[in-house]
Amino acid sequence: MPADDSKEQHDDLFEDRFARALQDAGAGFGPGRDLAAAGAARGRRLLARRRAAVLAGAAAVACAGVSGALLLPGAGGADDPRSVTAASTSTSPAGSSPAGSSPGGSSSGSSPAGSSPAAGNVDAGITAEEMIRTLKDLLPEGTTSGEEGAGSERHPLPPYAGLVYDDGEGGGAISLSLNRVEPGSNQARETTTCPDKALVRHDACRTEKLADGSRLMLFQGYEYPDGRADTKWWAADLVTPQGHHVSVSEWNAEAQKDAPVTRDRPPLSMAQLRTVATAPAWRALAEVGPAPEKQAPPEGTDTPPADPSGKAIRRTLVSLLPDDVEVVDQGGQDTQYAFLVLDDGQGASLVQINVQADMSDVEDQLFGADAETLPDGTKVVERRGPGEKGGEGVVMWTVDTIRPDGRRVVISAFNSGAQHTDATRETPALTVEELRDIATDPRWRDVR
Structure with a gap:
């Protein structure tokens, strides 16, 4: 090189x-x-x-x-x-x-x-x-x-x-x-x-x-x-x-x-x-070498809202699933992110979600003219496309939302139990309509 x-x-x-x-x-x-x-x-x-x-x-x-x-x-x-x-x-x-x-x-x-x-x-x-x-x-x-x-x-x-x-x-x-x-x-x-x-x-x-x-x-x-x-x-x-x-x-x-x-x-x-x-x-x-610096908000700057915990996100996501799917694996990180692997009897399907406390500053970059605006002001974008990590035949269905207060909920589902493995089924275990219902559910407003 x-x-x-x-x-x-x-x-x-x-x-x-x-x-x-x-x-x-x-x-x-x-x-x-x-x-x-x-x-x-x-x-x-x-x-x-x-x-x-x-x-x-x-x-x-x-x-x-x-x-x-x-x-x-x-x-x-x-x-x-x-x-x-x-x-x-x-x-x-x-x-x-x-x-x-x-x-x-x-x-x-x-x-x-x-x-x-x-x-x-x-x-x-x-x-x-x-x-x-x-x-x-x-x-x-x-x-x-x-x-x-x-x-x-x-x-x-x-x-x-x-x-x-x-x-x-x-x-x-x-x-x-x-x-x-x-x-x-x-x-x-x-x-x-x-x-x-x-x-x-x-x-x-x-x-x-x-x-x-x-x-x-x-x-x-x-x-x-x-x-x-x-x-x-x-x-x-x-x-x-x-x-x-x-x-x-x-x-x-x-x-x-x-x-x-x-x-x-x-x-x-x-x-x-x-x-x-x-x-x-x-x-x-x-x-x-230097120690990591702790940053304090400058005078007059509001403390940004805390991102919700991964555990709370995962619990909420499980509570919003349809009755006909089983959770066979789950995980996430300390804040913002969680994933589930679901099985509805037709094969494994990865579902992952991010919940971010305040993304208002990048709203215009994430939600363009194609975004739908709901009566409560929430913007919604739906995407269907191929998976991003190389699994053969993997598709990725995504619903991305942002509320008027800046809280962003974005959820994706795949027709495989992992993005990097080949497709195990024709479509994800959750439909785009089900992903949309989950992402726009009012319960995400209170997840901490």
């Missing part, structure tokens, strides 16, 4: 992850990308919702919590997921993550060791060289190439290192980012929560609690949810009680995307990946 394209991909994909990182620093969680701000605190909150809403346009704006990266359902994402100055001399600006671009032969363009941050409120002294050297020191015997990285000069993007590692059986990309999250926040929990297989295609995932109270997630999945290539993506995410977040990813190819597979599996075993992620050296470096 040309250097300019690689940089553009790094920037674009990292925006997904950075929006996720702002969700707790700002005050509200909104999966995916956002755009715009109205005041410092509200701007940060909206950044983690607005772009997601505009780009996704449907219930698929939820993340599944892998590696703190955005993983849209079928996700995902994490997003995951997920603090440095605006200026940088690094060749590759993004942090490592499932959503971040991984190295593919670029040479390091890091800032000189010991150099001070270019600007910004950074405590800092993490250099690209330190990141690269620490990663290399933790790898088993082998050769490395394509080393690149960035230090804490790039606030608010996190320090990262990436390279191609070859143990003699073929090169594989490895990348690592070092971040801080607010301890006990939604982001901290979701970063180490395994995704449901109904949402994210993967072979294995487990989360363990370490002796010091840290949580570690080990994930074995695929770069492409639709299976169009055999690129495997394995990841380890560590979050300490102090909020240090170490995210390591590896692939069985020399780049995350658009590179031929070089080996059957990524070069590090899960035990070796665990060793890299839990190394004390990363915690020492994390202490040098």
Whole structure:
């Protein structure tokens, strides 16, 4: 991949992850990308919702919590997921993550060791060289190439290192980012929560609690949810009680995307990946970097309404289902999003829903001239189209609504139990009319 394209991909994909990182620093969680701000605190909150809403346009704006990266359902994402100055001399600006671009032969363009941050409120002294050297020191015997990285000069993007590692059986990309999250926040929990297989295609995932109270997630999945290539993506995410977040990813190819597979599996075993992620050296470096900032609303700014909890959304959705369907699986996230897998005797059908407290600022972008306006002022848009995650024959039926107070309810149903698997039935278990009845039900006004 040309250097300019690689940089553009790094920037674009990292925006997904950075929006996720702002969700707790700002005050509200909104999966995916956002755009715009109205005041410092509200701007940060909206950044983690607005772009997601505009780009996704449907219930698929939820993340599944892998590696703190955005993983849209079928996700995902994490997003995951997920603090440095605006200026940088690094060749590759993004942090490592499932959503971040991984190295593919670029040479390091890091800032000189010991150099001070270019600007910004950074405590800092993490250099690209330190990141690269620490990663290399933790790898088993082998050769490395394509080393690149960035230090804490790039606030608010996190320090990262990436390279191609070859143990003699073929090169594989490895990348690592070092971040801080607010301890006990939604982001901290979701970063180490395994995704449901109904949402994210993967072979294995487990989360363990370490002796010091840290949580570690080990994930074995695929770069492409639709299976169009055999690129495997394995990841380890560590979050300490102090909020240090170490995210390591590896692939069985020399780049995350658009590179031929070089080996059957990524070069590090899960035990070796665990060793890299839990190394004390990363915690020492994390202490040098800036802590996540808590944002307070500026004077005269109203506190934005809280998004409803995932559990409350799921309970309400179940209560609104027709009598002839059975819930065979369910899940969601802490706020805004829930999903169900239904079966009416004709096969599994995924249904997912987002309920967002105040989306008035992007109403015009989401609801155009084709929107129907109900007597109470609620706007409704219906969509029928193909699924978005590669399952063969999968269709996606969506009803998107926004009420006069800005509360948005968007629900989608699929003719498969997961977006990334092939269709199991001709149509979803819920009709568009049933989706519409659910989305416009007055009970959503009181869900908290």
